[in-house]
Structure formats: C-alpha cells, structure tokens
Amino acid sequence: MSRVRIHNFSVSLDGFGTGEGQTLEEPFGHAGTRLHQWFFPTRTFRGLGEPQDDPGGSTGVDDAFASGWDRGIGAEIMGRNKFGPQRGPWADHEWKGWWGDNPPFHTPVFVLTHHPRPPIEMEGGTTFHFVDVGPAEALRVAQEAAGGLDVRIGGGPSTVKEFLAADLVDYMHVAIVPIVLGRGERLWDGLEGLETQFDMQSANSPSGVTHLTFSRR
C-alpha cells in the first residue's frame, strides 16, 4: 500500500516552516539557513549531491531521522514556492529549481502551480511536472507515477498544510528548531485537533532539535 510521507520538515518554536521574503538568494527568506542547520552536518545531507565514495557527515540522532527521506519513495509533490521564487506566469523559463542539473529527488516531481508548463527532464531521474490540480488529484497522479512506491510531500508549509487538512498524510517527521522566527509561513494554522489523527512520538537530538513523528492511527 503506497503511503504519503513528509520528512525533515523543520519548523521554528513559533511554528514557521519558512521565513518572510523568499528571494533567489534566500529560499527561506529571513530564516536564512537557521531552520536547517541541524540537517547540514548529517551524512544524509552530505550525500545529496553528486555520487561520491564517502560523503562523511554525522551519523547520530539527526541523521537517523534525516536518512529515511528517500527510502521507498517513487514520486514527490511540492509547492511552487519550493521549486523557485517566481510568482504568477513563468517569466524565467531557464529556472530549473535550486538543486542544479542533477537534483537529489531521482523520481518524478509534481510541482503544484496555477501556471502549468511542459515538464523539465533533469539528470539522474528527476523530472519536474507542473500540474494545476488539488491535493487529492495531485496524489492520484503522483501515486500512478510512483509505481506502487510511496509519495513524499516535499513542502513548503502551505503544501504540507493542504495535504494534512485534506487528511491525506500517513507519516510526518517534523523537526522543531529552537528559534523564534516571528514571521513567515506557519505550518500548523487551520489544523486544530491534528493530534487526534496520529500517534506521535518525540526524540531530542544533541543539536538542540526535537524530532517529532506523526504516524497515522
């Protein structure tokens, strides 16, 4: 049974999954890299780039959580703001995401947008498809593309929120980062009572991050 999963989704203490003011230089706006400092030293993050013999990196608590992100995943769904900083009709057709020629997804990736465009085939198995559909239909298409494997909801906050609100998520890993961002896009808004749908557990990391797992009851 294909599951719908969310991994490595970082939020601040005040529940922001990204900061204010996304730009080409600052994908997470004024949050900068602060929401993901726990992730960068991990072996998982170090291994995301070009294949190499030994990526190095930490293999402790943070990596234990980080490393599950691609296991058994056959497709990703992401919001347009995760794909890039452009809004409205596509002005820059050269933009192919933040991740270089060989993005770390290595599967079909469905980008939710009101401005569909032809797919972009990248190196390494990643193809970006641009679809103007709601969460249930996006999931149907992604599951078909995933060939029986799981589908990952890749973010950002509004996309994650949308799938949670539609009760389409089987598993979610959230990393609570001990910073107060103050502004940006909140994860939890509109999800009152979410805990009743999930078994939740938590674990602390020496990095200061608290990892939460949400497993559908």
Place this chain on the structure above:
Amino acid sequence: MSRVRIHNFSVSLDGFGTGEGQTLEEPFGHAGTRLHQWFFPTRTFRGLGEPQDDPGGSTGVDDAFASGWDRGIGAEIMGRNKFGPQRGPWADHEWKGWWGDNPPFHTPVFVLTHHPRPPIEMEGGTTFHFVDVGPAEALRVAQEAAGGLDVRIGGGPSTVKEFLAADLVDYMHVAIVPIVLGRGERLWDGLEGLETQFDMQSANSPSGVTHLTFSRR
C-alpha cells in the same frame, strides 16, 4: 542575586499557552485540561493541595521539571486572567482565585490589573496584591517583597510574553505539548530572535511532552 523565573509553562505545538473562551468552568478555554495533562500525575501537582503525609504521584521526567517551580521563590507575578475570568472593573469581590482558601503559592502574589483593589490575604502565606504597573515596576515591587529570593512569572501567555519582551527573564521552563490548539493566546508572538538571549536545552518525557529550558546567557 534574585532571579526571574518561569516554570511549567505549557504550550501547544502551534504555540498557544491557553485556549479561546476562558470561563469560570474552563480557565484555559477550549483547551480544557489538555495543556496540563502531563502535570497532573506528578508528585509535585499532587502535593499542591493541603499538606498530607504522602501525596503519591509520579517521580519521573515530568516531575523532575515540575518540581523546581517553588524552590527559592519569594513572590509571584501573574496576569489578571490567570487570577480569574473577570474583565474590566471588579464586579465580583468575592472571587479569590481558582485555588481555594489555601493557594499553593505561599508568598506574596502580584496580580497585574488596570483595576487596583485592596490586597486579599489567604491562608498559608499567600497574599494577592493588585497592581497597575508595567513589568519593570512590578518586578521591582515583587523583588522587594521576595526578600532576596527569586520572583516567578506565573503567566498567562500575555504576561510571560511581556516580561520576555522586556528582557527581564533569567530562566524559563516551557513544556511543548503535542496538540494543535488552533486558537487561543500565543506565547511566542513578538519575540523574534528570543533564542539569541538564552542557552536552550530540551528533554523528552514518556508522556509525549518536550521540556525546554531557557537559561539567560
């Protein structure tokens, strides 16, 4: 050196320190008792009432955090909404707080209100003083009354926020409760960058709660 401390302050995942719609029956509004379920089984909570030989209760992780709340405390400052559900001029002068004849504070308690009234002396050493002053002046008065001991900021969220915003807090213990309240009063609003003023650590409890400590750098 007298310190300013906050203990056992519970917030939901979405950062609410209390729910919406406080009434006489529901001090925390629609949150009910959900923010404090972790606290009730502890030996500390069980021992808050009338003195008894053995209060019973758990002595695990939650109690380790809960138990520090009254050690070395000489006075408390609380917001008016922690004292009771009345707003505006005092209509019911019989109301003496939620805690019965012998409140668990056993020290002077300064209630911040725009409607001062004569103090109320309770059994067991608690006296409620009603003061119409800002945080710095409230702290000055409370520290004087505390006779060199520490001052606890007792809540609710707006009072805690006010003292944090004024940079008057030396220590804070927050319990993050894995529920999404959706509405109520937020703790973190207006405190962007709070983490830069504190060393923070966290610990999980089997109850599902994550305890955070904030220690002034």
